[in-house]
Amino acid sequence: MEIPKTYDPKQAEELHYARWEREGCFAPEINADAQSPVYSIVIPPPNVTGSLHVGHALQHTIMDVLTRYHRMKGFRTLWLPGMDHAGISTQVMVERQLKKEGTSRHDLGREKFVERVWLWKEQYGGQILKQIRREGASVDWSRERFTMDEHLSRAVREFFVRCYDEGLIYRGPGMISWCPKDQTALSDLEVEKESQAGKLYYLQYPVKGSERRVTVATTRPETMLGDTAVAVNPADERYRDLVGQTLLLPIAGREIAVVADDFVDPEFGTGAVKVTPAHDPNDYAMGKRHNLPVVMVIDQNARMTVEAGAEFDGLDRYAARELVVEKFEELGLLEKVVDYEFAITKCGRCRTVIEPLVSTQWFLKQAELGRAPLELIREKHEPRFVPEVPYEKVYTNWLENLYDWTLSRQLWWGHRIPAWYDEAGRVYVARTEEEARAKAGTDKLTQDPDVLDTWFSSGLWPISTLGWPDETSPDLKTFYPTSVLVTARDIIFLWVSRMMMTGLKFTGRKAFDDVFITGTIFDKHGQRMSKTKGNGVDPLDVFDKYGVDATRLTLASIGSTDTRWNDSQVESYRNFANKIWNAARFCLLNSEGAQVGKGFEGEPKMWALHDRWIVSRLNRTARDVGRAIEEYQFHEAVYALYHFFWDDFCDWYIELSKSDVSGAEASTARDAARSRVLTVLEQALRLLHPFMPFLTEELWQKLPGVGAESLHPAYREADVTPTVMLAAFPLADASLIDEQAEAEMQSLIELISRVRNIRTELSVKPSEEVRLFISAAGNGLGQLFNASLSQIKRLTRAREVAFTDSTADVPRASARAVLAGGAEVAVPLEGLIDFAQERARIGREVEKLEKESQKLEAQLAYPQFVERAPAEKVEELRQRAADIRQRIGALGQMREALGE
């Protein structure tokens, strides 16, 4: 068999995925056991415009690890893929394309434009889905969904109509955030606050019929043209007499009232606030309280309206600001301007400064929908957030303070609002136009031109993809609620909470048991990755450079922690993949006569130490990895796998097995040893599979003796090429976890390490063979070492090993060491030993031990410790101290033997 020395991931990555997919390995139907427990995940649907970024790769890796693990455990496992139509993002993308062609959506008209977006979706959308295949994600493509699929659109209309009928959705004027660039209303979650250095302008308004002026402070002087009052705190002595009086609004020349309102903080600014109900959320609320007129002075393009006055009409809001300030200065009414840092609101998508406007839109009373999820999290801590801190609290706090959700968007791409108007302007909300006509009693209806917020349909994702509103849908029955939602923290409110609301409302059950929030990946300087900064890491480049499996290990170990990306981590996992490849290469090159599953016959207690030990380590690792995955401690799982495979299996087990495995003559003993190595390798590949699907499959396929019978019972009947992804995840058999074997092996490892250490310290050439004297009879290790004689010889490059009662009898010119437990080893090195140096070497050793000894003795001499600490802890320390004393004694004798 020809196997290259270096693992090239490309081939495996191209080879296996298509077969898995073709043979239906990803679909839950592959599992023939209807009694199996169910495990399900719905993917956070990436935007149709999207391209894979490192955050996706992180989430998908976590989801795939969970999915593959549970599938191997025999669960009926579903990971459902799909995409989001991503309203604004997609529309803007297509508009940009049209612009290049010298046309626009308005030229095309609505119908043609939407057709065009669908076309675009077919052509370019779904790029990310191809990339998801590259990641090895074991999603069930037969259940792929898109938020604008007919079925999902039906779910959207059903959601809307039911909420409208219950009075949870209403249409009406309200203060909304308007993006002048995207030309649409936005919800409060789609805007971002940013602090900004600006100015605070102190403007004076004359009091009618008096010389007196009232000073108000504002960051937006241009809005004064729309002021309809000045408010003061009712308790503020300074202004008490002014309440109810009239002010003359400069420039506009309008008369406005002074009102008293508790909202006003007397401590801030001048204690008098200009009130612009049309252009500020607080002022709007205040306006409602005091019945103030609403004067719109800024339009949807962020330009001043005719209401702002002829001089301002059509002026940009910032130009108007300058002009207002100029005029105030001319009028002598500009008191002062001070530097001031304040929060500005920007469009989360395009970063344009938001214009708060009063506008007629559709709203959802979220507070009512939020009640059920709030109760659930408060009373049962469901869903379970991982990490619990801080996300459970963040989620809870948000649910406690819900505002109405602005649903309508002035876009063309999205779910059209299912509301129709008759000629009199009466509204009919219905699932279909027919239903609306029936309600209206006329077919002269016009549908509302607006579409719904993208998150309205995303919020239904777990139930709509599984079949809701068809409540009898088998998928909904089987796979809902889903097991876990894996996502980034920035959409906990936008998405996670909404799915909980809709799930609870329409099915009475939570959308998912757990919510796993991934960490954020920064660049190596700790900066957030962003397109504009160009500091992002493209996962596809990383795949090309280091392989998908190595990247997945890196991502899995990142898990929920915020971390700075560094390639060297991936490189080390690339090296690990290569290590696995070469370990398998060794096993395969020595596989003649061997078969997976054989070699471990008979009672474990009859096995050689290293065999008992590796089986113990394997079972321990299986237990730890399984436990870690189930607790979402992916870093721990990766750590356990890495060290089991590299340290235990490669560094020790394979090395200890070499003499048995690589004998020139075929024998049953050799076959058995080869089978054992292969069997451990095969089990290790299964453990690694959820993290490294491609490499493990590539190697597993090559192993002699694997086949249909290797599969988990649930998949034995399946008509598929046997694959490691359907093999049973190794069960951790507690009875095979052998503490004694592990302790004994530790002694053997220490012996070998100490001899190697002596060789290096005394510069014995690697090629030179030595003799060893071991004195271990007194502590029961003699038999143990004797049984491993050939391994000791091989790994320490010793040509002979002699057992003695004491190393006092061995040649004086020897380097010596004392092991934990008191066994001694001596390496005669005639000509290499400088007695003074060797005494010094032993002296350093004694010094180290003495330091530790002093610490222990001090603690044992401390009466309160001995009295209050648990007895077993005290005993443990006593034994350690005794062992160290004994070793110090032995070393002392050795030093004496080397005396002048």
Next chain:
RNA sequence: GCCCGCUUAGCUCAGUUGGUAGAGCGCUCGCUUCACACGCGAGAGGUUUCGUUGGUUCGAGUCCAACAGCGGGCACCA
């Protein structure tokens, strides 16, 4: 302003019932040892030490309090 997280080896990070400080990378030395130089072997490196200061405890990186630096989230102070 309120809430929260982080601060451990040169770098990136683990450290889950409080009980002898860890990994990877990097560094030093030696090895083309018949799976692997993307490797093997041996080491150095945390000033009795885990941001600082106190506290609880026989015992604290681990629990509590305060402070500092950094980073988040929330917030209708013009």
